[in-house]
Amino acid sequence: MDALYEAFAGWARAGILPAVFVHPFMVRGLLGALLLGPLFGGIGTVVVARRLSFFVQAIGNAAMTGTALGLLLGEPPGSTWAGIYGFCLVSALLVTFVKHRGGIPSDTVTGIFLAQTLGLGVLMVALVSKRFDIHQVEGALFGSLLTLRDADLAILLVTALAAAAVAAFLYNDFLLASLSPELASARGKRPVILEYVFVTLATAVVVAGLKLVGALLVLVMIVVPAAAAQNAARNLRQFFFLSIALSTIAAVGGLLVSGYLPVPTGGAIALVSTALFYLTLALSPRRREASR
């Protein structure tokens, strides 16, 4: 990896790349953004189609509690992966289970779960802050470019490859089951199992992106590019690729903004991606038709 950082620094000094890329952390951020963009943009199309935005937000927030839990259980600060993955995954599966067994609307279950997680999180953070630097938890909330490590990039890469493999087999089934579980079932699919698979995948993706964008803003990166792509697309193919393109532009754009201005990366990404949403809304063919 060092050779790569050296090469980027060389290009930056030669003026081929912006000067900020002399810093290895900016190169790591760029690689992270280039992985995160397509990953979040792609999965965002299914999240939006299945109306799981609120659920994704709740998973993001659960990560804060997971971080505190990891620290309490003795994981090293900055890599509390077992706490985060474990807590988020158990929470996500539990919500899905309660939703199916209780016949309660998804939003209601997610809301209750969010309240419970946040309550638990606040208690744990209070406990943790006596023993650890509170910035550890803050990093999980807002994301931080400076603390991104090679290992985090590796996790992101593995998650992206896994997501691509699952999508290659199940992308159509995820969407069909969301349109009509009965229809999917008539075609020999298993809608409930598909939901568990998707929820597991979405949790892994959300957690993998936390280091860069943070728990509070993970929703932005997943939902906003897909929502922006909806404004302009006429079919699912355009929707998917446009969502990936917008998400990648937002990630790289936000990174560059935070490279030049003293602002957190997550916040900059959020602002770039919402700006893209309004841009596509203004250019949307459907909106023009509606206002005619």
Added chain:
Amino acid sequence: MTAIISIRGLTAWRGGEVALENVDLDVFEGEIHGLSGPNGAGKTTLLRCLLGTLPFTGTIRLGLGLKDAIGYVPQALAFDASLPISVADFFALSLTRKPVFMRRTQALSERIETALAETDASSLLGRRLSELSGGELRRVLLAQALVLEPRLLVLDEPASHVDEEGSRAIEALLLRLSRERGVTVLLVEHDLALLARVAMRVTVLNRRVATGEGVPLEKAVP
């Protein structure tokens, strides 16, 4: 006559309440069987049990081979109007594992066009699902159900949100499928006049209880 659907002692719950209680129902091969009853009688619940998306007690036996798909026409699809899904996309989702965002093969495109032609819906191919009228959506859903040439066709209120002309077209199609291809049809419909025109037998679900294996319509209507 062989039963293609055989239901015995079916009991199912929705939201903690009994929605169907000890229901028996036989649908025989080749018939158009109407399933009627007032709102809340459990018609849709029965369909969900039949299609395997709702747990139940009792038995449901299907006389279908492993490769036989059930052609199912839902009452509606759950999607936000902003979702950019085209009619062709909708077909591709259920016909192939190849992700819908990849380029479609020529063979698949032709298969979709042929299916749409069957219900007079060819012109709708590139339209967004959210832009379709009630009648247009119904034609697309019917074409989707027929594309796998099912031996059993299950329809949930196919004439709702459809005008008189559209409704007649659906009736004609069902009669033709039954006569020419021997397709068995389970038609969930609250409109008894429509059932009188197409169904050979009707089962009335009321207060959770079915009247057994179904009776000719004259007897079902007091």
